[in-house]
Amino acid sequence: MDEDNDVDKESCRHDVVVFGMCAACGSRMAPLSPKKSATSAKEMATHSQAMAAEPSGASSATGDGKAHVAAGFVSSKKALKVSNHVALRLERERLFELLTEKRLCMVLDLDNTLVHCVGCSIPTPVLTFPSKTARDRHLHKLRQQMASTATQPTASGSAEGRVRVGSVDERLEAVMESAIHMIRTDAPPGYPDSAGIPLYLKLRPGLHRFLQEASLLFELYLFTQGTADYAAKALDIFDPDRRLFGQRVFTRDHTSALGGKSIDRIFPYTKKTVVVVDDREDVWPKRTPIIRVFPYLVLMPLINGNRTSLPVIAPPSPSLAPPPTPTDEAPSAKRSRGRDDTNGVSQPTTPPPQPAVAAVPSTPPPGVPLTNGVVDAANDHPPPAKKARREEEGGGGGSEAGPAAASAGAAASGGGDDVYDERDVWQGPSLEDVDHQLPALMHILRTVHDIFFRLIERGGGFASLHGESAETLDIGAIPDLEEIVKEQKALTLNGVVMTTTGMTNASQPVFQTTVLGRLADQAGAQVEDHLSPRTTHLVAARRNTRKYYDSQREKSHHIVHDWWLQRCLYTWTRVCERAFPADIGQKCFSQRYPELAKAEKQQQQQQHSSAPTITVTMPPTASKKPSAPEPPQPQPGVKKEKAKEPSKTPGPSKGTVKGRSDFVVPSELTPYLNAWTVDLPAMPLPSLDIDAAFPRAAGGEGEQQPQGGEGEGDMQDENGENGDDLVDMLEAELFEG
């Protein structure tokens, strides 16, 4: 572009077009209708092969808008378009830069992949910041407080109630990840609340760490179906400085007319270095290298109206929390509680304990502005009784340290006007977040990244790509990430011949067409309809089926729960079968929710024959007064009508064995009780024999199913051994006692 620096309209090639004008000479180009511009990238992409082969052929500058594409890798700004040959050149330069840095590109989905966001109001305390400055101030305070308590084993509630001790940053991230955030997107015209639409958002566990690690290996792009405003507000939570995503955020405005996503928008021509991470496949065009993740739906049970089943790990009521030990800690805990009850009055001096209030700490003092149970972290009128939250946040292991640390923090910053109060720490419910998808995903990404650069090494390193400069880069010789993803994925269940039972329903009668079915096919498993001598695995979601009993008799293959399949498909490893026996769902259920399980058992015994609706006395975990943001009161008498579906299949089908016990995880618990509930250490992915998968001559054109070579078989045996060790650990950990 430098050559046409002179603003001469005759010779200007109009390489960059902004707002319908040439960016170099300012002359008006033919007006682009929005539809035309949306399709232009796609149309160009279909011709991309031809263009790539002959980039100079596209150099003819025309006033026609179709000659220009939106180059997402340069800018997500829609109005900015570049002509084909410039796009090609820029892409080449970008590729060169990235490959030199040994990085690839990753397009991440936002909803249900990195976060879960719901629009319904949630009857629990949430973390919200009215402004960015309030947020910065709050985080700064939090950081200070954490630094001051760094020597103490501070409990920052992680999902399992484990005490996580780490750097201040790590603990801050843990707080951000454990909290439910409330964000407000701009109100559309006519919306009653001018502050905007409230949305409730939970970060996926391990998000910060994942993004930091992934950004070293990949250039991160965000592609969401949400609005630009929503994406910005969500990013403000986990990437406030845009250090990770920069301007590479693509939103609803960038999707096609039908709402489909496409990496054409980001990389018009060369898609060989791009991988997509999403929880669904259908929004992307075919032949997109997608790494699917387990949909993250942790807030679902809170909005389904089934609030009594909110599985908050720690007792949300102070009376259920472990009482302060009658040692030195008792006064400190009391003192902090007293501080809370002073209701925002910043007093360095400790008010005398108020026995009446301390005894009933969850009674909201009058006059506290409460809306919808929202804890306004930066507000000067924080809701009371958050002390109890702090105790609860500590969970089982940290409950002892919690009050001490909190009071220590309060004491450390006790003087001066800018008193840091432990109220400001997120003390909402710690959800029972068992999800381990992001660490597992990182393993997959590392492997894929590794294979990519091993392929380059094998081909003679970077020099073989004529990688002296961007101009000479041989794009044709770059390995194709899509092939790598496909090959690596297909190794997951290589050699598995599986059949399923209880995994289909009326709307999806054929397993092969379900999400898991298609994933299993991609993962290299052979799915058969019926048991046969070849069958290696029976994947059973239910245990009262004919197939299940038939296979139990044969004992010639593994009988696994469907969590096993999910775990395999979302980690790309063949996890140990013995960790997922067919009754694992029931076991985990009764282990995690003993009261629920007991009640259910009683009910089952009583009304075994008929009556699909049962009444379960639930532990009163989250029943609450609508106006109270504090931990809900224990109401032991709360009864909950729970419509328990007898099975996933429509009624007792012909394959169902009547009268036998069956257990299906209640649907409202699935976000908490799922394939991730079983805590397995991460395993290495099966190693891909790159010479077999990518023959040198073919230049990365591998075949659909990799041949089961010797090396792969060995690898699986190794995995099996790993698995045995794991099972021992697991049994010791989970099922004994």
Added chain:
Amino acid sequence: MFYLLQRLTNVRLHPSQIGPHYIAAMKEAVEKELEGSVNADRGIVLTVIDADPRGRGHVQDGTGLVVVEVNYTALAFKARKGEVLDGIVTEEVNSLGFFCQCGPLQVFVSKSSMPMHYQFVANATPPCWQSTEKKTDDATIKPEARVRVRIIGTNNDATNVFAIGSINEDYLGKLPEQV
């Protein structure tokens, strides 16, 4: 450039607005109709300064609304080619150039309209354009920086005004930070 517009327009008032607050209602209707509107001819209307009814209103057949002809004075902004404007760089700084905001006007300054010694630094957070001649902060174009640009082309659509700018001239480009 800013203009004072003196024009005529028609507004429609609901019968309930006819009364002691007639003039205020009419002004409000004019403001609602005009402020923020963009027209290729008059640019973007920033504010309505004054509005007077011209004669009496007429009842519109079928709707029952009162149509009033209004003589209004408004402040409008229209970028002219060759005009020099001060603006603030927005978040969008990329390898092709940068966007800046001059009041209501969105301006894009292309790489080709920058002095040759400016180079794009992608690794910086946020990415910025830096001069290789003087590597001071005064010559770094990054979000929030103040710049002076010459307009070389404009385009208006229904809601926004856009322009292409250039800083390839003496005394254009990054302005020193305001003290």
